[in-house]
Amino acid sequence: MASACIDIYVKLPTGKAIELQHLPSETVRQITQKIADSEKVRENRVRLKYQGKIIDKSKTIQYLGICSETILKADIVFPQDVAVTIRFLDAEHHVTFQTVDTLADLHQQITALTGLSEAEQLIKSGNAPFNRRDLILTDIGVTGGSVLSVTKKPTKTPGANTENANENNEVNEDLKEELLSTFDSRGRPVDVVFCFDTTGSMYSVLTNVRQKLNEICSRLISDIPGIRIGIIANGDYCDSEVYVVRYVDLTTDVRALCDFANNVPPTGGGGNGGEAYEWALRRAQQLDWGEDSAKALVMIGDEPPHHKHYTDQKLFWKDELDVLVGMGVKVYGVQAMYESRSTPFYQELALRSSGFYLKLKDFRLITDMFLAVCYREADDGQFETFAEEVKKEGRMTEDTKLFLDELNKQSQADPVAEKEEREKRYVDEGWWDPYLVEHELPKYFYNQETDHWVTTPSTNRPSSATNSRVQVLPIISVQPSYMPSDPKRKSRLRKILGFFKKE
Incomplete structure (x- = not known):
């Protein structure tokens, strides 16, 4: 009979990692007690962090949503x-x-x-x-x-x-x-990454931003201590000779952000009913997200992603999104233009990550949206001040009011009911349901050595998607605790942690 226990990994301050097994009904204090015994300290000196936040020891593992193969970080408080x-x-x-x-x-x-x-x-x-x-x-x-x-x-x-x-x-x-x-999450550093679709007419969104980017970033860094900003430019696989994804990592360097935005070229896009958003979600996992920061990724586009079998890497956007959620990243799904068939994609980005779904009808409003999102993440009253500023300066158009009102909403939904509702949602498209396209042959192949996508497979390319993911740190498992653990994934987690089980 299979054990009901789940595997939990804990990184200690020394860098060592230990593997523990606990029932979902047990409390966090039972985890910290084992760590205290291992480190020979009092239990109340041990603190555990999950997604950058100190967690309440009195709560059960299941209540906090800690799943199998979750990685927790332990801190030990020393006397001062x-x-x-x-x-x-x-x-x-x-x-x-x-x-x-x-x-x-x-x-x-x-x-x-x-x-x-x-x-x-x-x-x-x-x-x-x-x-x-x-x-x-x-x-x-x-x-x-x-x-x-x-x-x-x-x-x-x-x-x-x-x-x-x-x-x-x-x-x-x-x-x-x-x-x-x-x-209360106030006082935490803020990391915000903006991902711009640069294919076709969508490139004009980035064009509108860069005209005022120096002013915007300087203002944000002054108003929000500790904020870091990153930018991702997102093309399509057919643009590999230019780029599929190019980015500047999270930084406080305004010049670096402006240089990137001013010099990144447009991409053509394939006109094939989708863009490489799933690859952008994968790349976003590799950014230098702060462990204790409030993290947000703003995805701005107009198309849906490609389906899972479009490339040999079998990239499925929901899987990539779930890894980001496990890292504590909230996603803003910003839908531009009027492509209604892609609406469920941007809504799901937000719902699945406890983020926000926004519509961008007028590209000229992107600078105010850029500011509003950052002030919303800072969560210290600056969003309300900014909204008042927009109103006083006569910038409060109907579309501006719509996205400001949406950002001002506080999430009151029951997470369990929301999850049940989300699981009922279905879109009869291959990019939503991989089973509809499971017999499709890949159109693009990833060459890990050159970091390029090609239309013919390389003879020395990795044999599976798993091999090509070794550069991506899977911070936390997102599978429910009742699902069987994947032995290959577990082995990879242990290797990343440098974990060696004592005999």
Whole structure:
């Protein structure tokens, strides 16, 4: 009988990787306990990151969407002194703690200073309360110079409805703050890559951008500390002598971005009812995405992708998209022109990655869309400020309002219901359903040595798509945990991690 356990890989701070097996119903704390035992440290000093975010140890593996062959990153917090000010009534107490001390240690110190029992203490830093006593001070945001306010909790008085109501409100506020802190992603670096279709008339989108690119990038880098921008130019396989995909990696170098945009030539495109968007999605996986950054890929085009059997590499856009999703990349599907048959492609890019689907009817609006997307990803109120600026300066056309309204929406969908709905969606096209074209012969062949696509197979080309993917780091598996693990993929993951199982 097959085991219900799933394989999870954990990269340790030393660079070593370990392989663990856990049931989906187990909590993350059971993973960190094994790591703590292995590294001979207390469990609460171990933190795990998934897609760049520290994950809640109390949640189950299944709840967090951690699938078989997921790669997690472990951090171990080391002791450091932190000077903290504790305010109670009119007095201030200056105390030194260590980063690995727990909230329970803090409670004990406050009891010694104020005489309040732990049950009587209400501790806040700013407006945020501290509720989880097992966390270490680093994880609740206590750093050198932190000021903690301590008050005495109101006592319950039987029959005092007003007081009870106030206390309930206080508890609700505490819970709300704790929940909000779980989802707060502000202050993270921002990585945004814009992928432009450069075939035929679509090249004019990039032309519109480069006219103001220096001004746009300089403004964004000034307004959004830590933002990096990348640009991908996307042709088709028939354009291989020019390029199929060319890019400038994520950078803060405005000159490099402008030089690329000004010098990248147009491509012709095949006029064959599709473009090499699946290859652009593959190439996007190789960019220098920051581990802890908010990541977004903006795909701008008008056609659907090619079907899976169009090349010998059997590139399927949904598979390539899922790898990006596993890396934590959100995709904006921006559909230009009025090609309705390609609409499901751009919608699916957004839905599958929790991104946004936008329509670009007027190419002149691309510069405002460029800015709006970056401000939306920064997530610190700058998007609203930018929208107001557009309105005041008279740039708020009907089309501009449409994409700004769409970007302003907050995702309230139930992820389970959304997934079920997505699985029901079907398009009777080969680029959507590979089974419709499974007997098609490839039209293009990839030469790994020259990084070119040709119409005749090379005698020394790789024998399979798997061999040609060795340069792409598959950060995370996207297969559901109930699916059988692919032995070849597992072997490749272990090789990438430099993992050797102890005998």
